[in-house]
Amino acid sequence: MSKTKLFSLILALSLIVMSAVGVSAQDPVSLRFTVWVGPGAAMDMLNGIAADYTEANPNVTVSFDTLTFSEYTSQLVLQLAGSNPPDGGWILENTAPQFVESGVITDLTPTLMAYPDYNFDDLEEAALGLWRDGDALYGLPFSTSPFLIIYNTDAFEAAGLEDPNALAARGEWTWEALATAAKAITDSTDLYGFENADGTVYAEGFWSTIFPIARAYGGGAWDAEGTCLMNSPETVSAVQLYHDMVFADGSAVPPGEAATFAGGQAAMRIGQISRVAQLDGATFGWDIAPMPSGPAGSGSVIGQAALAVFRNSPNADVALDFLAFMTNATNSETMSQFFPPARASVLSSDTFLNSNTRLSAEQMQLVVDGIASGTVLPSSPNYSQINLQTRALFDELWIPVADIQGVMNTACETIAPLLAN
Amino acid sequence: MLHLTNSQRETIWGYLFIAPQTIGFILLIVLPLITIFVFSTEERNLLTGVVVPVGFENFRTIFQEDILFRKVLLNTLTLTLGLVPLNIGLALFLASLLSQKLRGITIFRVLFFSPVVTSAVAWAIVWRFMLQGEQGTVNQVLQLIGVEGPNWLRRPEWAMLSVIVTLVIKNVGLNTIILLSALTNLPSEYREAAHVDGATRWQVFRKITLPLLAPTLLFVTVITVIGSLKVFDHIMLMTAGGPSNSTMVLVYYIYYQAFQFFETGYASALAVILFVIALVLTLGQWLLRGRAYDD
Incomplete structure (x- = not known):
């Protein structure tokens, strides 16, 4: 092959390659x-x-x-x-x-x-x-x-309560302090003290509300090894705390009610910073506080x-x-x-x-x-099945006289095979 | 050139006329139905895309291992047995009332029919609010007469009843209108003759009107039973199958298996069971139809 021919061949080939590359880079x-x-x-x-x-x-x-x-x-x-x-x-x-x-x-x-x-x-x-x-x-x-606690500052003032951030600074912002504040607000205003995370605790979002409390008490849902923690004394006390807020104190929005924080019907809620945008135009003052702690320390959940x-x-x-x-x-x-x-x-x-x-x-x-x-919140490859089976059981928690330990024991038995997989 | 007789030509035209409907029926009803039957013999996962033929394994699991399925079947039966007599009894009662020739009766007819044309979603959501525990309209009204109502949608023993009553109020208008038109078209001679013979109103209703209405009643029963097997929107919006799975009916369970667990094979097997139940019930009622007309 002559030099000229070789040169033209190389030129032609590189043109083809270049045009091909050019086309692919500009393909919409x-x-x-x-x-x-x-x-x-x-x-x-x-x-x-x-x-x-x-x-x-x-x-x-x-x-x-x-x-x-x-x-x-x-x-x-x-x-x-x-x-x-x-x-x-x-x-x-x-x-x-x-x-x-x-x-x-x-x-x-x-x-x-x-x-x-x-x-x-x-x-x-x-x-x-x-x-x-x-x-x-x-x-x-x-x-x-x-997760953070978003709270209505007007309601706290009206009930003559100390600011949650001030309590937090002293290490006294615990779930018990939150429950006490919620009750004081319910007793002295026409607001509920506390709204659970996005109003989902009685349905698909049980853990968004219960997990932070359980964590502060040293419990949880299940661990990485697939051991169920729902019936541990720590988790049961966490559920008991929320149950008391709903049924004994009447301070948490009960099942089937549609009262919301953003609507001005509840004085505190669990939420993330993306939820703050819902408060544009709110007719009340608000602030955010860290998640309360408990006997086992921080209840921070992501x-x-x-x-x-x-x-x-x-x-x-x-x-x-x-x-x-x-x-x-x-x-x-x-x-x-x-x-x-x-x-x-x-x-x-x-x-x-x-x-x-x-x-x-x-x-x-x-x-x-x-x-x-x-x-992070609990997760599992079988999350949907676990959620369906436990949701039906957790419904038994939301009555005035509930056997919390019994329900949580049944929940652990029911989901054991799903956690083992 | 093809020479066709008049009747052959008519036959061809007949087929041409029904062709669009038939093609649509085959594409949109028959083929999906066959597909469901095929899917029901496979283990299919929508998320992973894994498909394994398993024969009748899904059905064996449903009948032998799925504890929830028995509850689901019982719930479906409860819904049907609760809804059908209540709906038809009320529709018959309302139709008798509305068939009176009174001033302004049309207003009442429109009133009872209006829920039928209301969006089911809006209806279910409004009722969910009205049936709230303490602040619900229903319980507040009950409180006025000194009755403390339960938390209707959150208690297993009340949730199904609440759904049934909501559904009946929503749909009773349709059956009422069907029965009303049948009532107004009944030949009046028999009833007049019975009155002349000294029969009481109840006897006329029981011995003359009801037998004459039998074909319409059967039709209304068939559509109400099939409708009750397909209830989905109210369950999804009012109770989501809860509390404690007390309102988890077959259609909602199918949805759950297919779109929450992504087990489309298993869901198809459940759908086949629903199909068989609906088919058996309809055939049974169809056979009864002969008797209804004879009477």
Whole structure:
């Protein structure tokens, strides 16, 4: 072959390769991520991040698809089984083991490790535990949000009570102190003293309210080895405390009632900082306090949600790249006003403390402290089955005279095979 | 050129006319039904996508191991046995009242029919509020007459009754209208003759009106029974199957298995059982129909 011919061949080949690369880089890609946040400030923020990504990668557009929170997992799974699955989405902590084991989500480590300036080691390893399987990481917890007590300052004043933060500063903000305050408010105002987490304790959200109390008393739901802790004396005392608030004191919103904190009918609630947005336009003053402690110390609990990329996505590589972009240090900082990230550098920054327009730096410090001492809510690969079977049993707790120890014993017996799997 | 007789041509046109409906029926009803039967013999997981053929294993598990299934079946039976007589009895009573030729009776007819056209979701949500423990409208009204009502939707012994009554008030209007139109179309001669012969109102109703209404009553019973087997929205919105699974009926259990546990194979097997129950009940009532017409 003459030199000229060889040269033209190489030129032609490289042109073909270059054009092929050029085409693939500019192929329009539209990504769809499922989330449970509806229209509003948080959604605007997500769309802003998506717009920034499109600016850097003009061929990619990202949309966020809202699914209702209460039906989120079932709707997501239906979409994944269909012919047009989303490319990625949020996953809630209690279904984490189910998704990690199912093999429908992709390992993120290769992408995140290789992503420029991602600084993987900045992620708090403790916060990743739920999403790991060996060295693989299947979900990136973009929100590691501690539970807090949001309280109505007017109601506390009206009842002549000391401020919960003042009690907390002295180490006297315990669940018993909360119960006493709730009763005082119920007795002296026309408000309930306490609303459980999102009004779900009598239905699917039993643990969101009971777990923080149980933890403060040294109990829990079950441990990592699959041992049931529900019938331990500690957990039973925690349930007893809440039961007394409902039936003996009448200070907690009882089953079947629709009184809410945001509606001004209850003086305290368990909530995360994302719930504070519901209080825009509230006709009463409010503040946040840490979760009360108990005989076993802090009752701090974290609600977690992670971002994942689905294996069936036709654009998994692009979706992974977007996930890395969305959770890099800069964007984590942007998201932190609604969703505290698991990034040490962001949590310790002044930007984070001043990120939420509705909360002061002092109040945001409670979030940082809560993350440091918090445990995640119980989860299991069999969470849905456990939830169905125990929910039916827990219904027996919500009557004036309940055999709490008996119900919790039955619950442990019932779910033992599910925990063993 | 094909030479067709008139009747052949008519047959072809007939088939052409029913073709759209038949194709739709096959695509949307028959094929999914067959699919359900196939799924019921498989272990399927919606989340993982794993599919393993297991023969009749799902049915064996349902009948031999699933403790909840027995309760679910009993609940479904309770709902049907509670709802059907109450609904039809009340519908018959209301239809007799509304068939009177009185001034302004139309207002009452509209009033009783209005819940039927109300959205089931709105209906269930409003009733959930009205049936609250202390602050619910129902208990506050009861309190006025000195009765302390229970926490209707949160007590296992009251929840099913509450759902049944809510459903009856919602749907009784439809049966009332059907029975009313049958009542107004009854030939009046028999009743007049009976009156002339000295029969009391009750005797006329029992011996003349009721037998004449039998075909309509049977039709109303069939649709009410099938409707009662399919109740889902009220259960989902008012009790979510609780408390203590006391309102967990078959349809809701199917939903739970399929969309909460993602066990679509097992859910399909349950759906096959529901299909068989509905089929047997309908066939039974169909056979009775012959007798109703003979009478």
